[in-house]
Amino acid sequence: MAVKLRGALLGAGNIALRGHAPQWMGDARLRDEVEMVAVADLSPPNLEAIRALCPGIRTYACAEDLMAQERLDFCDICTPPSSHLELVELAAGKGLHLFCEKPLSHTLSAALRIGQAVRRAGVIFQPCHQYHYSPQWLMVKGLLPRIGRIYLAEYRVQRLAANEGNPHWDPRWRTDPDLSGGGILVDHGAHIFYQLRSVLGEPRTVQATVRTLFHRGYEVEDTAFVTLDAIGVVAQVSLTWAARQREIYFRFVGEQGELVGTETGIRVQAAATEEFTLPGGMSANSSHSEWYAPLMLEFTERVRRGDRSQGPLDEALYVTRVISLA
Ligand SMILES: NC(=O)c1ccc[n+]([C@@H]2O[C@H](COP(=O)([O-])OP(=O)(O)OC[C@H]3O[C@@H](n4cnc5c(N)ncnc54)[C@H](O)[C@@H]3O)[C@@H](O)[C@H]2O)c1
Structure with missing residues (x-):
């Protein structure tokens, strides 16, 4: 079996706790593929909460400290949109692949800078567009x-x-x-x-x-x-x-x-x-945790193949352009 990819969660709020971590830890195929080794969050109670879901995960009060200490393959960004640019630049600057919550950012200019940072670093980028898999x-x-x-x-x-x-x-x-x-x-x-x-x-x-x-x-x-x-x-x-x-x-x-x-x-x-x-209805909750697993597998497969195709990044940039035009 291939060596597991080493991932870090940046952000341990609601979507990390209810959407991402349950899949990284609970889906059998993802557990074989990935080890979530570290998490950074500004909130100590949320670091505690994620440690309960991911036993043994190392916790950090900020992403800079985490990245200075850990050997990683990718980061999973689960913070609000205004922090995405800073975190993408930090992680992509270290050559880390990115699984990143939507929307790409809070402004079009920040989103365009994210696109540049990802392309410059040549890392694999997967936006959390998990409704593709509902x-x-x-x-x-x-x-x-x-x-x-x-x-x-x-x-x-x-x-x-x-x-x-x-x-x-x-x-x-x-x-x-x-x-x-x-x-x-x-x-x-x-x-x-x-x-x-x-x-x-x-x-x-x-x-x-x-x-x-x-x-x-x-x-x-x-x-x-x-x-x-x-x-x-x-x-x-x-x-x-x-x-x-x-x-x-x-x-x-x-x-x-x-x-x-x-x-x-x-x-x-x-x-x-x-x-x-439709058992379960169309909008029963907002986490849709189980829709993430196929997207996470798409991402890990892209990382294994070294698939740097720009389609997923372009899709996230398209979404930001439409929002900004509206
Ligand atoms: N794909 C989806 O369906 C879906 C659903 C819900 C949320 N989201 C997205 O997920 C992201 C987070 O949303 P949420 O609902 O989990 O928010 P939240 O308020 O529940 O949690 C945010 C967390 O981020 C942490 N944080 C903030 N800035 C940080 C930083 N610079 N470094 C480290 N940690 C930081 C906070 O301490 C908090 O724990 C947003 O982009 C949101 O749009 C997507």
């Missing part, structure tokens, strides 16, 4: 060919509020533009934009209405309506943290039929009408 989305992609060329798409995400960050750091970072770079557009839009790109291609124009309609205390938008206009297909994305009920709805209309997705299932009306139910 069973529901894989089902949608398998069914879409039945409706022919798509010319219209709608994607609606309704939430009641922004998720709180970890209580041991800054629980309100998602609504502080200096830390997050924006509201629901940045936080949830990121996933929708790469999903739509994978089936519709890139738009020529992006138009948006972005407002704070209900959560007056937020310094970022709680609602965004975005129209993506590509050649022959228009997509309308509506995102809100100001709904009274949590819900997801999407519709793709094609020349031979349409596909509709709701919280509980997918209906395709084409040559025949078919309905598919």
Whole structure:
């Protein structure tokens, strides 16, 4: 068996504790591939919490100290967007490969600098676009060919509020533009934009209405309506943290039929009408821990092969460009 890749977690907040660590430690294939040797976080209680999940992991109060001490192959960045540039530059400067939470960064210029740092260092970069691997989305992609060329798409995400960050750091970072770079557009839009790109291609124009309609205390938008206009297909994305009920709805209309997705299932009306139910629903929680395992395996396989293809980085840069245009 090959020597395990040595990884470090940078950030031990909610997504590290509920999403990443459970997969690095719990998935049998990942356990054979990877040893998480160290973690850095600004919060001592979160370092304790991650040590409980990853026994034996060495803990550090900052990423600089960790990188000065540890021999690593890659870093897994799980901190809020405003810190991604600094951490990417630090790790890429040491030749470490990167598995990095979305969105790439809090501003377009910081995201572009991340792209430059990754390319300059020649390291492998994998953004956490794990919705590519959600069973529901894989089902949608398998069914879409039945409706022919798509010319219209709608994607609606309704939430009641922004998720709180970890209580041991800054629980309100998602609504502080200096830390997050924006509201629901940045936080949830990121996933929708790469999903739509994978089936519709890139738009020529992006138009948006972005407002704070209900959560007056937020310094970022709680609602965004975005129209993506590509050649022959228009997509309308509506995102809100100001709904009274949590819900997801999407519709793709094609020349031979349409596909509709709701919280509980997918209906395709084409040559025949078919309905598919979705155990677990579309938006039961926000961690989607199990969707990470296939993405992590894609990353570790790329590291083993030395696959420095730029597609995943380009996808993350695309998402940041759309958000910044909106
Ligand atoms: N892919 C997804 O579906 C998904 C879901 C949730 C969160 N996320 C992303 O994960 C990232 C973290 O979100 P979260 O919900 O875990 O936040 P969180 O508030 O729960 O945790 C943030 C953690 O980062 C630590 N931290 C902050 N700056 C640091 C630094 N410079 N060095 C080391 N540690 C630092 C804090 O101490 C805290 O423990 C964000 O980019 C977020 O968008 C992605």
